[in-house]
Amino acid sequence: MDDRARTDARARDEADPLARRRDAFDLPEDLIYLDGNSLGPLTHASRARVGAALNAQWGRGLVGSWNTAGWMDLPDRVGDRIAPLIGAGPGQVVALDTLTLVLAKAVLAALDLRPERSTVLTDVANFHTDRYILDAVATRAGRPIRVRALPREDLAAHLDDTVALVMLTHVDFRTGEMLDLAGVTAQVHAAGALMVWDLAHSTGAVPVDLRGADADFAAGCTYKYLNGGPGAPAFLWVAPRWQGVAANPLPGWLGHARPFAFEPAFTAAPGVRGFVTSTPSILALAALDGALDAFDGVDLAVLRAKSLALSDEAIALVDERLPGQLDLVTPREHARRGSQVSWRHPDAYGIVQALIARGVVGDFRAPDIARFGFAPLFVRHVDVVDFVAHLVAVLEGGEHRDARYALHQAVT
Amino acid sequence: MDDRARTDARARDEADPLARRRDAFDLPEDLIYLDGNSLGPLTHASRARVGAALNAQWGRGLVGSWNTAGWMDLPDRVGDRIAPLIGAGPGQVVALDTLTLVLAKAVLAALDLRPERSTVLTDVANFHTDRYILDAVATRAGRPIRVRALPREDLAAHLDDTVALVMLTHVDFRTGEMLDLAGVTAQVHAAGALMVWDLAHSTGAVPVDLRGADADFAAGCTYKYLNGGPGAPAFLWVAPRWQGVAANPLPGWLGHARPFAFEPAFTAAPGVRGFVTSTPSILALAALDGALDAFDGVDLAVLRAKSLALSDEAIALVDERLPGQLDLVTPREHARRGSQVSWRHPDAYGIVQALIARGVVGDFRAPDIARFGFAPLFVRHVDVVDFVAHLVAVLEGGEHRDARYALHQAVT
Numbered sequence: 001m002d003d004r005a006r007t008d009a010r011a012r013d014e015a016d017p018l019a020r021r022r023d024a025f026d027l028p029e030d031l032i033y034l035d036g037n038s039l040g041p042l043t044h045a046s047r048a049r050v051g052a053a054l055n056a057q058w059g060r061g062l063v064g065s066w067n068t069a070g071w072m073d074l075p076d077r078v079g080d081r082i083a084p085l086i087g088a089g090p091g092q093v094v095a096l097d098t099l100t101l102v103l104a105k106a107v108l109a110a111l112d113l114r115p116e117r118s119t120v121l122t123d124v125a126n127f128h129t130d131r132y133i134l135d136a137v138a139t140r141a142g143r144p145i146r147v148r149a150l151p152r153e154d155l156a157a158h159l160d161d162t163v164a165l166v167m168l169t170h171v172d173f174r175t176g177e178m179l180d181l182a183g184v185t186a187q188v189h190a191a192g193a194l195m196v197w198d199l200a201h202s203t204g205a206v207p208v209d210l211r212g213a214d215a216d217f218a219a220g221c222t223y224k225y226l227n228g229g230p231g232a233p234a235f236l237w238v239a240p241r242w243q244g245v246a247a248n249p250l251p252g253w254l255g256h257a258r259p260f261a262f263e264p265a266f267t268a269a270p271g272v273r274g275f276v277t278s279t280p281s282i283l284a285l286a287a288l289d290g291a292l293d294a295f296d297g298v299d300l301a302v303l304r305a306k307s308l309a310l311s312d313e314a315i316a317l318v319d320e321r322l323p324g325q326l327d328l329v330t331p332r333e334h335a336r337r338g339s340q341v342s343w344r345h346p347d348a349y350g351i352v353q354a355l356i357a358r359g360v361v362g363d364f365r366a367p368d369i370a371r372f373g374f375a376p377l378f379v380r381h382v383d384v385v386d387f388v389a390h391l392v393a394v395l396e397g398g399e400h401r402d403a404r405y406a407l408h409q410a411v412t
Numbered sequence: 413m414d415d416r417a418r419t420d421a422r423a424r425d426e427a428d429p430l431a432r433r434r435d436a437f438d439l440p441e442d443l444i445y446l447d448g449n450s451l452g453p454l455t456h457a458s459r460a461r462v463g464a465a466l467n468a469q470w471g472r473g474l475v476g477s478w479n480t481a482g483w484m485d486l487p488d489r490v491g492d493r494i495a496p497l498i499g500a501g502p503g504q505v506v507a508l509d510t511l512t513l514v515l516a517k518a519v520l521a522a523l524d525l526r527p528e529r530s531t532v533l534t535d536v537a538n539f540h541t542d543r544y545i546l547d548a549v550a551t552r553a554g555r556p557i558r559v560r561a562l563p564r565e566d567l568a569a570h571l572d573d574t575v576a577l578v579m580l581t582h583v584d585f586r587t588g589e590m591l592d593l594a595g596v597t598a599q600v601h602a603a604g605a606l607m608v609w610d611l612a613h614s615t616g617a618v619p620v621d622l623r624g625a626d627a628d629f630a631a632g633c634t635y636k637y638l639n640g641g642p643g644a645p646a647f648l649w650v651a652p653r654w655q656g657v658a659a660n661p662l663p664g665w666l667g668h669a670r671p672f673a674f675e676p677a678f679t680a681a682p683g684v685r686g687f688v689t690s691t692p693s694i695l696a697l698a699a700l701d702g703a704l705d706a707f708d709g710v711d712l713a714v715l716r717a718k719s720l721a722l723s724d725e726a727i728a729l730v731d732e733r734l735p736g737q738l739d740l741v742t743p744r745e746h747a748r749r750g751s752q753v754s755w756r757h758p759d760a761y762g763i764v765q766a767l768i769a770r771g772v773v774g775d776f777r778a779p780d781i782a783r784f785g786f787a788p789l790f791v792r793h794v795d796v797v798d799f800v801a802h803l804v805a806v807l808e809g810g811e812h813r814d815a816r817y818a819l820h821q822a823v824t
Contacts, residue, residue, distance in 0.1 A: 252512035
């Protein structure tokens with residue numbers, strides 16, 4: 001049966017218009033890497049770009065590379081390459097800082113735009129760091145702000161005229177549930193509030209249309225589906241209507257209109273550049289710049305179709321081969337599914353560890369979720385068949401209860 | 413005369429206990445690099461460490477490297493390597509973010525510790541981004557804060573009981589003047605205020621003794637004299653007495669005591685780690701980690717002695733060879749001098765450009781300062797002699813007025 005399933009999967013791989021994209025990545029042929037939603041793999045282009053930044057630019061060009069190698073506007077150029085993946089235009093996206101800090105900037109800027117309002121709403125299941133930073137910046141708004149973390153289905157009922165902004169993550173890090181970007185944004189706007197999106201688990205895996213949704217601010221990370229490398233810079237999108245209006249709450253000289261005039265007061269550079277604070281890591285930006293090559297010319301509809309096909313296949317095979325053994329927590333409806341599939345199991349940690357020992361990399365999220373990402377640029381249809389075959393072997397052989405896989409904390 | 417001076421300088425280089433440290437750097441033999449105070453050069457160890465992080469760790473280890481390659485505590489380990497250079501102990505320093513953001517964290521944390529006070533003092537000549545961020549965070553303290561930027565000689569007279577904190581840069585980026593770290597800190601403490609130091613232009617070039625000075629917070633950058641690479645992470649030092657007391661105003665999951673327990677509220681990790689927000693660039697940290705190898709076993713008193721010898725020689729040679737032509741703005745007194753020498757000249761920009769064309773790299777600071785850094789790990793005594801010979805040739809030949817060197821904005 002596995003043979004038949006593998007043969008069918010190989011045929012789908014041969015017909016896959018994205019199949020050759022895997023060649024961009026430095027991945028062993030036999031590795032089944034279903035953790036691109038945590039850390040995307042190295043691309044050959046990232047290696048080359050970091051090498052050039054390190055040797056030719058830093059090593060030989062030294063300080064002159066700020067001009068000659070275009071380091072000064074690298075955050076903008078990389079932002080412009082991310083823009084088409086999230087439905088943004090040129091000059092609207094910049095790569096900078098780390099995601100939680102970028103969210104702090106976006107949320108404070110948004111609060112400043114709604115000075116008469118006092119409530120921030122978020123999802124109680126939002127990623128924890130988003131909740132920490134919301135609680136923290138709420139004390140920095142210059143007025144009392146109440147942060148309410150609610151079940152997502154209750155948010156609409158709390159959209160009253162005290163709400164300054166809503167901050168949500170587009171795809172849930174645990175369950176892979178995807179929210180309706182345009183629908184939620186419209187609801188929030190109808191209440192006179194602003195919408196701040198965290199795109200950590202969607203950018204590069206599902207089409208995102210920020211302008212179509214008419215959102216206000218968005219931030220995301222680039223080390224997941226964009227494959228920018230461990231701790232790669234985050235990005236910020238500011239809606240065109242807020243550019244020149246919204247102010248960076250943590251300004252610095254690299255966001256100044258004239259950074260080398262050394263003026264005593266801050267004047268923001270035009271566009272989203274004003275949100276850059278101080279000198280970004282060029283090595284980190286170079287790796288990200290290289291990684292984005294893998295997206296050149298990719299049709300996001302094709303990307304999405306493959307992502308859904310892969311996750312459909314995984315869900316169907318687990319339904320068929322392991323009926324009743326794993327509790328699917330990812331929505332079956334396409335419109336509500338991101339690019340990962342998560343199952344609940346009391347021994348989820350052991351399952352993930354036993355799979356890793358077999359060359360199938362997924363990850364665990366406490367207390368009981370096994371999470372598998374289907375990054376369409378490098379995951380193959382045959383990987384899905386092999387993943388489920390290994391999963392069956394693990395569960396049938398009781399490998400997940402092996403003492404070697406005793407629970408300890410896993411890492412993003 | 414140059415021959416005699418070069419022979420003497422070569423003898424000093426042969427006797428220099430730090431002479432072999434230049435071998436750690438990937439610098440062409442004939443390059444006279446006097447801009448390590450802007451961007452330190454590439455070390456062979458940085459190249460190797462980035463290569464390992466890129467290929468073995470990211471490429472092969474993938475997401476598992478967060479555990480197996482020690483990525484999680486890399487900010488702490490790198491911080492512990494910076495600590496001895498600034499008179500700090502283990503667990504007191506962490507590498508993170510960019511300098512202006514780290515200053516924002518330190519200043520807000522300090523303001524929270526002096527809730528009954530309403531004034532922040534700084535130097536009117538402080539680096540501009542320090543002034544931008546002070547002005548910005550003063551609006552985020554939860555109470556009205558007045559920022560006063562004064563000539564540094566007037567600060568003492570304004571140390572009244574409304575002053576919450578004083579924020580100063582240890583070595584002036586323009587003039588190279590060094591402030592009295594311990595003396596100023598004691599004055600500030602006598603007024604009941606806290607002291608936040610920016611060590612951008614001192615770390616790695618002059619001995620800094622934060623514990624001896626009994627300061628409160630310090631931040632610095634690592635891409636200058638520490639040679640960490642373009643946009644390398646900043647660092648933060650928090651005095652032991654404030655650890656567990658001062659709170660990160662921009663908290664995130666990587667500073668949480670239990671990041672993978674995904675708790676809904678923030679609880680800071682012990683020590684300075686609580687000031688880390690979200691995922692740092694591992695490539696950037698790896699480059700910095702490698703660069704710090706060049707400081708292994710260096711006696712800071714020896715480093716300082718060489719730095720002063722180099723800058724003394726430069727000042728004396730310019731005095732002798734170009735009397736009255738350049739206006740020295742760096743203090744002649746050792747106790748007030750950092751590791752750079754700056755001269756004022758109406759054609760400073762042209763002078764710097766003409767020198768660069770001759771293979772002597774310094775930099776220009778608007779409107780009229782030519783600035784030369786003497787990084788003792790790789791600058792040679794003979795470089796000083798050759799630098800001044802080139803400077804004499806530029807000025808005597810009128811090269812600084814050449815149209816090729818017409819003024820445009822210089823960088824960093």
